[in-house]
Amino acid sequence: MAVRRVRRVVRKFDPWTVLKVSVVLNAIGGLIFVLGIWVAWSLAIQRGIPDKISEILADFSIAFTADGELYFRVVVFFAIVLAVGATGLMTLGALLYNLISDMVGGVEVIVLEETYNVAQPQPVQSSSVQPAPARMRPAANAGAVNGSGDEVDTEPVRVIPDR
Numbered sequence: 078m079a080v081r082r083v084r085r086v087v088r089k090f091d092p093w094t095v096l097k098v099s100v101v102l103n104a105i106g107g108l109i110f111v112l113g114i115w116v117a118w119s120l121a122i123q124r125g126i127p128d129k130i131s132e133i134l135a136d137f138s139i140a141f142t143a144d145g146e147l148y149f150r151v152v153v154f155f156a157i158v159l160a161v162g163a164t165g166l167m168t169l170g171a172l173l174y175n176l177i178s179d180m181v182g183g184v185e186v187i188v189l190e191e192t193y194n195v196a197q198p199q200p201v202q203s204s205s206v207q208p209a210p211a212r213m214r215p216a217a218n219a220g221a222v223n224g225s226g227d228e229v230d231t232e233p234v235r236v237i238p239d240r
Contacts, residue, residue: 079192087185090171099167105157106163114152118145 121127127143132140178184 079194080189081192083188083190085186085188086183087186088178089175092168092171092175095171096164099164100160103160103163103167108159110159115149118148172212174223175179 122143122145127145131141131143
């Protein structure tokens with residue numbers, strides 16, 4: 078296996094593709110955020126942490142009620158706002174990158190390409206039998222135009238051995 082270094086330049090990002098990918102990624106991120114907060118709140122409720130915080134704040138004459146439903150709504154709203162905002166920023170970033178890359182040429186990335194050297198089978202050559210010369214037209218140029226502008230014949234080729 079041979080490895081060679083190749084330079085590639087990223088000149089453009091398609092904004093529509095960036096929008097689609099960022100919507101999916103940010104939706105998944107928002108879902109993970111909401112589920113993580115929900116699991117953490119469930120564990121805090123099981124341990125009685127919000128009630129203990131409420132008791133401590135009551136000693137300082139501060140009213141605190143652990144309203145999980147309200148907090149969950151706020152977390153979902155916050156996740157939606159973040160997902161929409163991040164999607165907009167990613168798409169705007171792609172548009173700005175395209176404008177800037179027109180001026181400076183893009184980002185150059187050096188990658189390694191692996192090539193597999195497969196041994197080609199060698200044709201068997203027999204010295205005792207030699208084929209008779211045949212008169213035939215080149216089939217490789219079928220339908221092509223030669224250098225003088227004449228079209229090359231594309232009929233099937235029939236081999237006629239010399240006698």
